[in-house]
Amino acid sequence: xxKLIITAALTGAExxxxxQPSLPVTPDEIADAxxxxxxxxxxxxxxxxxxxxxxxxxxxxxxxxxKEKIEAKCNVIVQPxxxxxxxxxxxxxxxxxxxxxxxxxxxxxxxxxxxxxxMNTQEAMEKFATRMKELGVKPELEVFERGMIENxxxxxxxxxxxxPAHFDFVLGxxxxxxxxxxxxxxxxxxxxxxxxxxxxxxxxxxTPLATMAILLGGHVRVGxxxxxxxxxxxxxxxxxELVERIVRISKELGREVATPDEARKILNL
Ligand code: KMH
Ligand code: ZN
Numbered sequence: 001x002x003k004l005i006i007t008a009a010l011t012g013a014e015x016x017x018x019x020q021p022s023l024p025v026t027p028d029e030i031a032d033a034x035x036x037x038x039x040x041x042x043x044x045x046x047x048x049x050x051x052x053x054x055x056x057x058x059x060x061x062x063x064x065x066x067k068e069k070i071e072a073k074c075n076v077i078v079q080p081x082x083x084x085x086x087x088x089x090x091x092x093x094x095x096x097x098x099x100x101x102x103x104x105x106x107x108x109x110x111x112x113x114x115x116x117x118x119m120n121t122q123e124a125m126e127k128f129a130t131r132m133k134e135l136g137v138k139p140e141l142e143v144f145e146r147g148m149i150e151n152x153x154x155x156x157x158x159x160x161x162x163x164p165a166h167f168d169f170v171l172g173x174x175x176x177x178x179x180x181x182x183x184x185x186x187x188x189x190x191x192x193x194x195x196x197x198x199x200x201x202x203x204x205x206x207t208p209l210a211t212m213a214i215l216l217g218g219h220v221r222v223g224x225x226x227x228x229x230x231x232x233x234x235x236x237x238x239x240x241e242l243v244e245r246i247v248r249i250s251k252e253l254g255r256e257v258a259t260p261d262e263a264r265k266i267l268n269l
Contacts (some may be wrong), residue, residue: 003258008037012225013056013085020228031069036240043263056085063096106139109148112175129160164194172202179205
């Protein structure tokens with residue numbers, strides 16, 4: 001089986017330091033967390049930027065600072081978010097793609113997101129995919145619902161996303177698809193045959209779905225964006241602690257963990 005790619009989703013747009021005191025928020029904190037996760041076994045870091053007040057921002061300049069600070073420390077793959085926060089405009093969200101990162105996320109449809117709506121029109125998805133293709137940025141197709149896989153396939157069919165595409169199943173967001181084992185099995189069965197995939201289980205779904213992905217040949221995303229706990233009611237000490245657990249499980253199950261350069265090969269970066 002291919003080696004396991006572990007993505008660390010370090011910050012997200014929704015979690016605050018009140019909820020998780022170790023949440024990395026400043027560019028220096030995010031770069032330090034990225035480096036710790038890299039040392040622990042992560043080959044990709046999914047990053048969201050925050051402004052000086054700690055609020056989500058899609059500012060080109062802040063993403064630039066984060067990317068440069070991470071790249072000064074290690075060769076982990078830096079994957080900026082184009083999802084941002086639910087209230088960001090598509091134009092704001094697309095800004096970090098101009099940094100020409102190796103990868104960036106591309107959300108493949110609209111869904112409820114907690115008490116908000118996460119809006120991704122066909123027009124916006126095509127615009128994001130077009131710009132990523134022009135700049136040589138590989139999209140990670142974020143799917144929160146079954147129908148979003150079809151939207152991703154449509155982008156491939158239109159020639160806006162290259163095959164083999166890479167999907168990320170984000171399962172367990174309140175308001176969108178749940179994260180039970182049968183949900184993951186179903187989503188996986190709907191992918192294009194040549195696609196690679198990652199699963200990001202939200203909250204209590206994180207570790208069970210990660211374990212399934214290790215066994216099924218998929219890849220894994222963990223981190224404070226998705227889950228702030230190590231176990232029920234016990235906060236994780238750091239993003240790296242969550243990565244370390246996945247490395248341990250994967251080794252116990254006989255699957256090796258990919259370095260960033262090995263991940264680049266698997267994902268055709
Ligand atoms: N914060 C969510 C509304 C992504 O990073 O691409 C969207 C999100 C997806 O986090
Ligand atoms: Zn994100």
